[in-house]
Every structure is written in structure tokens, then in C-alpha cells.
Amino acid sequence: MRRFVRAADAIWALLELDPPDEDEVSARDTLIEPLAPSTTHDEATLTTLALLDVEDADRAAYGSSEPIRDPPTCPIPGAGDAPPIPSSYERPEGGEMNAPNLVGVGLGLYGLRPVPLVGRHRxxxxxxxxxxxxxxRGRPALTVLRGGTGQGKSRIAEWIAERAHELGSATVLHAQHASIASAGHGLGAMLARHFHCLGVGRDAVLRQLRDQLTDEPPFDQLAVALTEIIHPRTSEGSERGGVRFSNMDERYxxxxxLFDQLSHFRPLIVLLDDVQWGADALGLAEHLLERRDTRxxxxxxxxxxxxxxxxxxxxRVARLLEHPRATAIDVPPLGPDEHRDLVHHLLGLEGELAEQVAARTAGSPLFAVQLVGDWVRRGVLEMGKDGFRLRAGERAELPDSLHTLWKARVDQLVGxxxxxxxxxxxxxxxAALGDLVDQREWEALCEATxxxxxxxxxGRLLESGLGRREAMGWSFCHGMFRESLERSASAAARTTEHHRACAAMLRARHGETxxxxxxLGRHLHLGGELAEAQAFYEQAIRYRFERGDFDRVKQVVGLRSKLLDExxxxxxxxxxxxxxxxxxxxQLARGDYAAARRELRRAETVSRDHADLxxxxxxHAELRWAQGDMHQAEQLAEDARLQLEALNDPRGAADCRQIAAKSMLEGSGDARxxxxxxxxxRRAYESLSDRNRLADCDYLEAKILTELGEFEAAAAACIAAQDHHHAMGHRLGLAKCANQLGEIARLLGRLEDAERHYLRSLELLEAMGSDQVVGLRLNLALVLIExxxxxxxxxxxxxxxxxLEGRVGGRAMAYVDYALLPCLASEQEWLALGLQIDRAKQWVPETGRVDKDHAALAERAATMAETMGERDRAMDLLQLALEHWEALGKTDRADLTRRRLEALELAWSR
Known part of the structure; x- marks a missing residue:
């Protein structure tokens, strides 16, 4: 039996059916015994009758435009059931389904009704x-609803998502954010809600995702990656086969x-609420805009x-809005007429009273909703001739602000x-826990205090409309309401004790993870425990840095700086x-070298501590290496190492040795x-049991041994690094090791093995969305040249x-420029080859950039040019190769190249 995902899908399928012919109707009538007529219907029957009576209305709703078809390739069962998206969100009769007037129904339902959306048609x-x-078009887009507090931005977003869901026009995912983050906030919680696994353990999350996602490539490892976003492994976690992200782009x-997979069925609407507290969500939005074929x-x-x-x-919002598929929609206060309509639809207040409320709340839907809610809760209204009015003897108290109103509502709520x-x-x-309240945490906190x-x-909170039910507990109706409770705690001098209690509860329940x-740092900071808070901020900075969450690093560094000010x-x-x-x-990790240099200079001017210097x-050594100044990087790394060894900092000294080794490998060519x-x-890292750095060191050793031609030892070092990365779930490290094994195979002439390793590395990098895919494609190009x-x-x-055009730095571009030399020579494009030689000359050894591949590629092109009688081109190319061989200290290869040059010169002179 066919099942439908949405009621709208079933309705559309019904509307698409051809009407039965007369013979089918006659045959059906003879087989079905007529039912006795009934004059009563239960609720389910009424609902069914309403759904069946849809043809004219729904066809009008979907409009006369051509259906928007799903893509022809769709791996999800049931695709194609989704109806077309109507040309308008409006209902067929042209009006909106506003909340029903409560006259004759009772005021006790007020807090349970959705807030009507009035106006906002633009x-x-x-x-x-x-x-x-x-x-x-099958291309992603972004809109940012901008406006002040309480003007209805979130309500517009929620309404449009609800309407699209109702019509079967979209799948909706919703990420919430707040000034104090909790377990229900962010992208992980958004995914957990979608997969119905919020609050469950890591193993259960993985099982749930594997049940719901296809296991076909490229999605076969997707469940593992999404599990790490929803429920990150603990600091001590080391299960094999897991994933640990090295940067935010991997997460995105x-x-x-996932969105590629989901949007095959129907488009997605991703609501990112309150992104002024959601840098991570904005990073996802930026990433999505660059994807193709994601609806x-x-x-x-x-x-x-x-x-x-x-x-x-x-x-980040400003940068996002520069994208051609991004728009901003400013949400101003409601106009006077629309605001009066809202007040009327809230409760059907009588004219004069409605005018007073509209005037006092001045275009703020939130203020109006809460003010009328307060009156309902206090029971000051009664039925009048044309709607509700104040009871005799009651006064229409109109507070000065929302905070004043909410204080009164709290007083009334607690009694x-x-x-x-x-x-x-x-x-x-x-309120101290945040906008989203985990019921278990709240209960434990209250019990402890x-x-x-x-x-x-x-129940009273939800009934009054001051709270909303959530998967793991409940949430405040608005951040300003929570802030009002914070003001109450501050006025009673309870803020510090509340936050200290929060920190103690989190430690008791979860540990200091x-x-x-x-x-923990935020709660201790607000609780006045500055020394402990600083330690936790530093722990958070290291944690975020390891995962490449640099926006969060910057924010926590700012919190720590504020703490130091205090x-x-x-x-x-x-x-x-x-x-x-x-x-x-x-800044170094992001490639913002100019900013890194400025910050280093600033630090130098104020630092007096030897360890800091x-x-x-x-x-400075890392910066020079990143910018390609290998000679200076090597010298600075050696200076820093000597200082750090004198200060008894073995990890720092070992890091300097790594910088020096990389600089020697890529600069002077002294591989030994x-x-x-x-x-x-490596010996230092081994004594410190630093697995991350051990993996990096083994990989570096593999590269050096490859340069020395000790291929068996190089492969062994690479496999050792691979084992470390696999145990830690570092896909980037695994990809780099596969690439290096490909390099070793290529240099041994095992080109099929090389291609296999490169493709494995490419598969990992593309699954991660890594920029390092460029290096892999370069290596594949070198195999094609071979x-x-x-x-x-x-x-x-x-x-x-x-x-690569326009990027800072030039490692990859240098390879491209040299690799194109034999390609152009093979096609005898001599003019283009001459221009390409000029481009390659900018990457000469005196800039600190030497490479045996560059020399070999230039020599290969020179051989082709010489064979075709292009002696000038051949001599230019051999001169390029000679400079690299000499800089690398490869005297035998340099002598061979020099003799070839001399022979060409001699032949030319004859």
C-alpha cells in the first residue's frame, strides 16, 4: 500500500487521479453495500470529509503555473509525490486563516493560541x-530578516515555514540561538530535532542516523560525520572509525x-533564528550559498x-549580503492600521480599548501580545456588545515597557x-541557564539549591504564553522575558549565587569536559569566580581552536579579555x-597573514615576559614559512627553539624543530x-604522549625520507602517521597520508598504485569539503604527465x-605553472610556452622556493622543445631546471643539465 510523507502529498495525488469512467462506477456500486445514513459525525469523520472536499480549493491554491518537478535522479523512496509550489502563499479565497475570535469560547485558551500574523504581505x-x-533553479538562496526586538521577525519566518510545510512545498529545519547557549541551541540541536534524537546518547544517535540515511556513496560515511556534530565525542573519546573535524568547513x-540528499525530495527551508548569537550558523549559510544543486x-x-x-x-551578515543570491528584508514596526488589526484579532477588544492598546504598544507585536495576555491572565476583561471590555471597576494599566509588563506578569504567575x-x-x-531550559538540568539545579x-x-507558564514546550524541556517565549527575570535576580542580589549554582550543577552532572x-566559564565569570572562569575560557579556546571554530575562538578570547579588564x-x-x-x-590558521603580522608587532611592544617573547x-617563524620565506623561517625557528629550551618548554622547542625541518625541506634542500x-x-612528543603532534611528525618524516629516496622507510613512517590519524578520526590527516603514499608510488614508477592512493585521498578531501583537494588534483595531473x-x-x-587566481601564497600555483610547461611543449604551442616560462621564472630558488618536481618538469619540457628544434625555449627551460638542482644541492643532476646546456649553446654557435 502506498504511503505518503505529508497530507499535502496525498491530496495532490488524489487531485492528479483521472476521474473513473461510468463502467468502473457501475461495477463498484454493485460490489459495495450502501451504508445506512448517519446524522452524526465524530471528529475524525469530519476531518476526513473536509480533506475529501478539496478539489476546487486546492487546485486554486496551487495556481495555474507549471509544476516544479523534482530532479530526475532521486535516491529517496517516494520522491515525486511532492506537489508543485503554489504561485502564492495566500489561501484561495484571498484571505488569511486568522486565529478565531474567542467570543463565546472562553479566555482560558488565550495563551495556547498561536499569535496571528497580520500584514507583512511584502x-x-x-x-x-x-x-x-x-x-x-536548484540553487540555494538566503534572506536575512532585520529589525529591532519584538517587531515580528521570528514570527514571519515561522509563519512562512509553517505555510510551506502545510502545502508540502518544503521540508523545514530550525536552529535557535541565544545570548546564553544551551544544549538546545545551534546546528547540532537542529539536526537532532530533525532526526528525533535530541538528548539521547552518542551510540543511539549513530544508530538512528544510519537507519534514516542511505548508505550509498557519497553518503555512506555521512551518519558518522553528523553524529559528531549532534553529539561530539568526549575529550577522552577514541573510538576507531569515528570523525574529528579539523575545521568548520568539514562540519558544514x-x-x-545531508541537505543535498533531503532536497532531492522537496526544497528545504532552514530557519536560523537570532543569528546575532549564531556565528556558526552564519558560517553554514555562507557555505550553503557556494554549493550547487542544493535546493x-x-x-x-x-x-x-x-x-x-x-x-x-x-x-558575517554584512559579508553574506554581498552575495548575489542573498537579500536583506528590513522588518519595521507594524503600521498603524496593521497594528490595530493585530490588536483586534488578538481578542476582539472593543473599539476604545483596542485604540488604547494599539497606541501604547506602538507597532510592537510582542508588546501587544504580552499586554493582552496579562489582562487575560488577571481576569480583568468581560464580554461586551462588540467584543471584550474591561470589567467594571478595573483600570487599563498600560505599562511603560515590556520589562515592566513582564515583571508584573511574573508577579501574577508566582502569586x-x-x-x-x-x-x-x-x-x-x-533564566540563568538560558533561553532553552533543559528540564533535567533545571530540576537538578533547583534541588541542589x-x-x-x-x-x-x-503548566501555568505555558498556558499563559510565557513559555513554549521543547523536546528536552521548555523555553522562554522571548529573550527579553528571560532578561526581565535576570533583572529580578540582580535586584535581589542573587545573580552571583545563581550562576555559581549553575556551574556546580554542570560539574556534578557532566564533569569538566x-x-x-x-x-562553565560563563557561569563562573558571572558568579564572580574570575580565576576559575579564566581557566575554563582557556580550555574552551583550545577546544574550539582544535576544531577550527575560529569565530568562537575570537568570541571566547573577547570574554576572557573582558574578565581580565574586570x-x-x-x-x-x-x-x-x-x-x-x-x-x-x-589568523595564521585562516591565512590572514597581514593581520597576524600586525598583532605580533603589537604583542612585541608590550611583552616583557621571556616565555612570551x-x-x-x-x-614569526610560522608566519615566514607560511609566506614562503624559508631561509628566514628556518633562522627564526632556531632562535625560538634555543629560547624555549632555556625556559624548559620541550613542546614549544619541538614545535620549532618541526618548523625548521619544513623550512629546510622546502628551502635549502638539506634533507638530512x-x-x-x-x-x-618526535622524541620530545613521544615523551609527552602527544599523539596529535606525533602523527604530524611521522608524516613530516615520511616527506623527508621520500625526498631522500628512502621509499621503504618513507612508506613505513606514513603508515605510522595514518594509524595515529585513524585512531583520532582525523580525516584530513588520513587524506594527507594517502596522498604521500601516492607520491611514493609515483616516484617508484608505480603509476596505477599512485593513482589509486591519490583517488582515495581525493575522496576523503571532497567528503570534507577541504581546500587541500587542490594539491591532490595537482598530483593527479603529474601522474597524467608521467x-x-x-x-x-x-x-x-x-x-x-x-x-587559485587571487589567492595569497604560491605553493600550488608554482606547481601549476611548472606542470603546464611540458603540456604546452607537447602541443607545440611555442608562443604560449614562452609566456609560461616567464610565469615559472617567478618561482625561482632565490625566493626560497625550490622543488625537484619543478626541475624535472622543466627538463621534460626542454627535451620536447629540443626535439622539435626549439633551441631557445629548450635552453630557457634547462636554465630553470639548473637553478633548482643547484639550490637543492643535487650536483650530479646539476652537472648533467649544465652539460646539456653547453651542448645546445655549442650547436647553436655552429
């Missing part, structure tokens, strides 16, 4: 048209692959009145009885310098000396050149 129309465009790629519309809400307090997110103080404290403790939770407190370090720490205190150096490390010297440095570093498949190699190299 905003809704823009978003709906974008959804249709995404579906038709995994989510993007996803990202709808983000951004609170403009806190933009100055959130510079990271504000900058004045024996348990009122406990109820107030329980709500304050919930001796606060009794009234059995009916949450890396994942919780930032939450503690009166001097500008030249080593703790200040440590924050600057974290920023430098982040040694670390600054080390970071580089090997000594790498092995000395196989004399020059045309295919040239096509690959020219695509890579387009991709």
Missing part, C-alpha cells in the same frame, strides 16, 4: 518567491551533503539593536502564597599577551638535517589555475 511575498526560485560540508532557502533573523555588541556576527518565593527563584534559576518547583509552574568549558590586569601582564598570541595563531619569535630535526621533535596524457593534464591544470 515580506511574505518576497520570501515565497525566493522559495519558488530555489525550487525551480557534512550538513550540506535550500536559508531564512535568518537578525536583531539590529544588539549589532554593536556582536561585531563578529554583524560582520503571593506560601510557595511564591520558591516559584520566583525557580524561574530566575531557569533547595528550591522547590511547584508541580503546576511549567571540553564541550562544557565555555558554559580583574584590573595590567596591559603588559602575560595573561594579556596570551590572548594576543591566540589571535595570531587563529620566545613564543612571539616562534610565531631536516630529518635530524624531525626525529628530535603517462604522457598531456591534454587531460592541461585541462586539469587550467581549471586549477582559475581556482
Amino acid at each position: 515580506e511574505r511575498r518576497l520570501i515565497w518567491d525566493m522559495l519558488r526560485d530555489v525550487a525551480m 560540508t557534512a550538513i550540506g551533503q 535550500v532557502l536559508v531564512v535568518a533573523t537578525f536583531q539590529t539593536d544588539v549589532a554593536d555588541e556582536r561585531p563578529v556576527e554583524a560582520d 503571593t502564597g506560601q510557595g511564591s518565593e520558591h516559584a520566583r527563584r525557580a524561574l530566575e534559576l531557569a 533547595g528550591v522547590a518547583i511547584d508541580d503546576d509552574l511549567v 571540553d564541550e562544557l568549558a565555555e558554559r 580583574g584590573g590586569v595590567a596591559p603588559d601582564d602575560p595573561r594579556r599577551i596570551r590572548g594576543m598570541l591566540w589571535m595570531v595563531e587563529m 620566545a613564543t612571539i619569535c616562534q610565531l 638535517k631536516a630529518l635530524e630535526q624531525a626525529r628530535a621533535a 603517462r604522457q596524457r598531456y591534454r587531460r593534464a592541461r585541462e586539469e591544470l587550467e581549471r586549477l589555475r582559475e581556482r
Whole structure:
């Protein structure tokens, strides 16, 4: 029997059926015994009758436009059932289904009703048209709803998502964010809600995802990657076969692959609520805009009145809006007429009272909803002739602000009885936990502080519209309501004790894990425990840095800096310098070398501590290496190593040895000396049991041994590094090792083995969305050149050149420029070859860039040019090769190349 995912799918399938012919109707009537007529219907029957009576209305709703078809290749069962997206979000009769008037129904239902959406037709129309465009073109798009607090941004986004879901036009995923993050916030919680695994253990999450996702490539490892996002392994976790992300793009790629799969069925709407607190979500949005063939519309809400307090997110939003498929929709306060309509639809208030509410709440839907909700809760209204009015003797108290109103609502909610103080404290403790309240955490917190939770407190909160039910507990109706409770706690001098209690509860329930370090730091900071808070902030910075979450690193560094300000720490205190150096490390990792240099200079001017100065010297060495200045990098690394050894810092000294080894390998070409440095570093890491650095060192040793031609030892070192990376779930490390094994096979002439290793590395890197796929494609191009498949190699190299244009640094571009030399020579494009030689000359040894592959590629092209009688080109190419062989200290190869040059010169002179 066919089953449908949505009711809208079934309705559309019904509407698409051909009407039965008369013979079928006659045969059916003879087989079915007529049912006795009934004059009563239960609720289910009425619902069924309503669904069957849809033809005219639904065909009108879907419009006369051509259906938007699903892609022809679709791996999900049931694809094709999704109906076309209507040309308009509006209902057939032209009106909206507003919340019914409560006259004669009772005011007790007020808090349970959805807030009606009045007006906002321009905003809704823009978003709906974008959804249709995404579906038709198969390209992602983004819109940002911008406006002040309480103006209805989230309500517009929620309404459009609900309408699209109702019509079967989209699948909706929703990520929430708040100023104080909790387990229900962020991208992991969004995915957990979609897969119905919020709050369950890691193993259960993985099983759930494997049950729901296809195991066909490229999605076969997707469940493992998504599990790491939903439920990251603990700091101590080391299960084999897992995944540990080395940067945020890996996370975004995994989510993007999921969206590729989901959007085959119907388009996606991804709601990113309150992105002023969601840098991670904005990173995902940026990634999605660059994907192709993903039918996803990202709808983000951004609170403009806190933009100055959130510079990271504000900058990311500004950058996003520069994209051609991104738009901003400003959400102003409701106009006077629309605001009056909202007040009327909330409760059907009589004219004069409705005018007072509309005037006082001044275009703020949130204020109006909460004000009327307060009156309903206090029972000050009664039925009048044309709607509800104030009871005799009651006054229409119109508070000055939402905070004043919410304070009054809390007073009314907790009451004045024996348990009122406990109820107030329980709500304050919930507010300290954040906008989304995990029921178990809240109960444990209240129990630890001796606060009794009234059995009916949450029920009253939800009934009054001040809270919403969530998967793991409940949430405040709005961040401002939580802030009002924080003000209440502050006025009673309870803020510090509340946050200390939160930290104690989290430690007792979860321990001092890396994942919780930032939450613990925030609670201890607000609780006045500055020294402990600083330690947890530093733990969080290291954790985020390891995962490449640099926006979060910057924010936590900012929190730590604020803490130091509050503690009166001097500008030249080593703790200040440590924050600057974290920023430098982040900038180096991001490739922002100019910013790294500026920050290093700033740190140098204020630092007086020997350890800091040694670390600054080390970071200068890393910067020089990243920019390709190998000679200077080697010298700075040696200076820093000597300083760090004197300071008894073995890890730092070993890091400097690694920098020196890489600089020697790529610069002076002294591979033996580089090997000594790498092995000395490895011994230090082994004594420190530092598996991450051991893996890096083994990989570096494999590269050096490859350079020395000791291929068997190189392969063994590479496999040792591979084992470390596999145990830690580092896919990037595994990809680099596969690439190096491919290099070894290529140099041994085992070209099929080389290609197999390269393709394995490419598969890993593409699954991660890594930029390092460029290096793999270069290696594949080199294999094609070795196989004399020059045309295919040239096509690959020219695509890579387009991709690399405008990038800072030049390792990959240097390879492209040299690899194109034999490709152009093979096709006898001598003019183009001459121009290419000029391009290759910019990567000469005196810049610190030497490479035996560059020399070999130039020699290969020279041989072709010489064979074809192009002696000038051949001599230029041999001169290029000679410079590299001499810089590498390869005297035998240099002598051979020099003799070839002399022979050509002699032949030319004759």
C-alpha cells in the first residue's frame, strides 16, 4: 500500500487521479453495500470529509503555473509525490486563516493560541518567491530578516515555514540561538530535532542516523560525520572509525551533503533564528550559498539593536549580503492600521480599548501580545456588545515597557502564597541557564539549591504564553522575558549565587569536559569566580581552536579579555599577551597573514615576559614559512627553539624543530638535517604522549625520507602517521597520508598504485569539503604527465589555475605553472610556452622556493622543445631546471643539465 510523507502529498495525488469512467462506477456500486445514513459525525469523520472536499480549493491554491518537478535522479523512496509550489502563499479565497475570535469560547485558551500574523504581505511575498526560485533553479538562496526586538521577525519566518510545510512545498529545519547557549541551541540541536534524537546518547544517535540515511556513496560515511556534530565525542573519546573535524568547513560540508540528499525530495527551508548569537550558523549559510544543486532557502533573523555588541556576527551578515543570491528584508514596526488589526484579532477588544492598546504598544507585536495576555491572565476583561471590555471597576494599566509588563506578569504567575518565593527563584534559576531550559538540568539545579518547583509552574507558564514546550524541556517565549527575570535576580542580589549554582550543577552532572568549558566559564565569570572562569575560557579556546571554530575562538578570547579588564590586569601582564598570541595563531590558521603580522608587532611592544617573547619569535617563524620565506623561517625557528629550551618548554622547542625541518625541506634542500630535526621533535612528543603532534611528525618524516629516496622507510613512517590519524578520526590527516603514499608510488614508477592512493585521498578531501583537494588534483595531473596524457593534464591544470587566481601564497600555483610547461611543449604551442616560462621564472630558488618536481618538469619540457628544434625555449627551460638542482644541492643532476646546456649553446654557435 502506498504511503505518503505529508497530507499535502496525498491530496495532490488524489487531485492528479483521472476521474473513473461510468463502467468502473457501475461495477463498484454493485460490489459495495450502501451504508445506512448517519446524522452524526465524530471528529475524525469530519476531518476526513473536509480533506475529501478539496478539489476546487486546492487546485486554486496551487495556481495555474507549471509544476516544479523534482530532479530526475532521486535516491529517496517516494520522491515525486511532492506537489508543485503554489504561485502564492495566500489561501484561495484571498484571505488569511486568522486565529478565531474567542467570543463565546472562553479566555482560558488565550495563551495556547498561536499569535496571528497580520500584514507583512511584502515580506511574505518576497520570501515565497525566493522559495519558488530555489525550487525551480536548484540553487540555494538566503534572506536575512532585520529589525529591532519584538517587531515580528521570528514570527514571519515561522509563519512562512509553517505555510510551506502545510502545502508540502518544503521540508523545514530550525536552529535557535541565544545570548546564553544551551544544549538546545545551534546546528547540532537542529539536526537532532530533525532526526528525533535530541538528548539521547552518542551510540543511539549513530544508530538512528544510519537507519534514516542511505548508505550509498557519497553518503555512506555521512551518519558518522553528523553524529559528531549532534553529539561530539568526549575529550577522552577514541573510538576507531569515528570523525574529528579539523575545521568548520568539514562540519558544514557534512550538513550540506545531508541537505543535498533531503532536497532531492522537496526544497528545504532552514530557519536560523537570532543569528546575532549564531556565528556558526552564519558560517553554514555562507557555505550553503557556494554549493550547487542544493535546493535550500536559508531564512535568518537578525536583531539590529544588539549589532554593536556582536561585531563578529554583524560582520558575517554584512559579508553574506554581498552575495548575489542573498537579500536583506528590513522588518519595521507594524503600521498603524496593521497594528490595530493585530490588536483586534488578538481578542476582539472593543473599539476604545483596542485604540488604547494599539497606541501604547506602538507597532510592537510582542508588546501587544504580552499586554493582552496579562489582562487575560488577571481576569480583568468581560464580554461586551462588540467584543471584550474591561470589567467594571478595573483600570487599563498600560505599562511603560515590556520589562515592566513582564515583571508584573511574573508577579501574577508566582502569586503571593506560601510557595511564591520558591516559584520566583525557580524561574530566575531557569533564566540563568538560558533561553532553552533543559528540564533535567533545571530540576537538578533547583534541588541542589533547595528550591522547590511547584508541580503546576511549567503548566501555568505555558498556558499563559510565557513559555513554549521543547523536546528536552521548555523555553522562554522571548529573550527579553528571560532578561526581565535576570533583572529580578540582580535586584535581589542573587545573580552571583545563581550562576555559581549553575556551574556546580554542570560539574556534578557532566564533569569538566571540553564541550562544557565555555558554559562553565560563563557561569563562573558571572558568579564572580574570575580565576576559575579564566581557566575554563582557556580550555574552551583550545577546544574550539582544535576544531577550527575560529569565530568562537575570537568570541571566547573577547570574554576572557573582558574578565581580565574586570580583574584590573595590567596591559603588559602575560595573561594579556596570551590572548594576543591566540589571535595570531587563529589568523595564521585562516591565512590572514597581514593581520597576524600586525598583532605580533603589537604583542612585541608590550611583552616583557621571556616565555612570551620566545613564543612571539616562534610565531614569526610560522608566519615566514607560511609566506614562503624559508631561509628566514628556518633562522627564526632556531632562535625560538634555543629560547624555549632555556625556559624548559620541550613542546614549544619541538614545535620549532618541526618548523625548521619544513623550512629546510622546502628551502635549502638539506634533507638530512631536516630529518635530524624531525626525529628530535618526535622524541620530545613521544615523551609527552602527544599523539596529535606525533602523527604530524611521522608524516613530516615520511616527506623527508621520500625526498631522500628512502621509499621503504618513507612508506613505513606514513603508515605510522595514518594509524595515529585513524585512531583520532582525523580525516584530513588520513587524506594527507594517502596522498604521500601516492607520491611514493609515483616516484617508484608505480603509476596505477599512485593513482589509486591519490583517488582515495581525493575522496576523503571532497567528503570534507577541504581546500587541500587542490594539491591532490595537482598530483593527479603529474601522474597524467608521467603517462604522457598531456591534454587531460592541461585541462586539469587550467581549471586549477582559475581556482587559485587571487589567492595569497604560491605553493600550488608554482606547481601549476611548472606542470603546464611540458603540456604546452607537447602541443607545440611555442608562443604560449614562452609566456609560461616567464610565469615559472617567478618561482625561482632565490625566493626560497625550490622543488625537484619543478626541475624535472622543466627538463621534460626542454627535451620536447629540443626535439622539435626549439633551441631557445629548450635552453630557457634547462636554465630553470639548473637553478633548482643547484639550490637543492643535487650536483650530479646539476652537472648533467649544465652539460646539456653547453651542448645546445655549442650547436647553436655552429
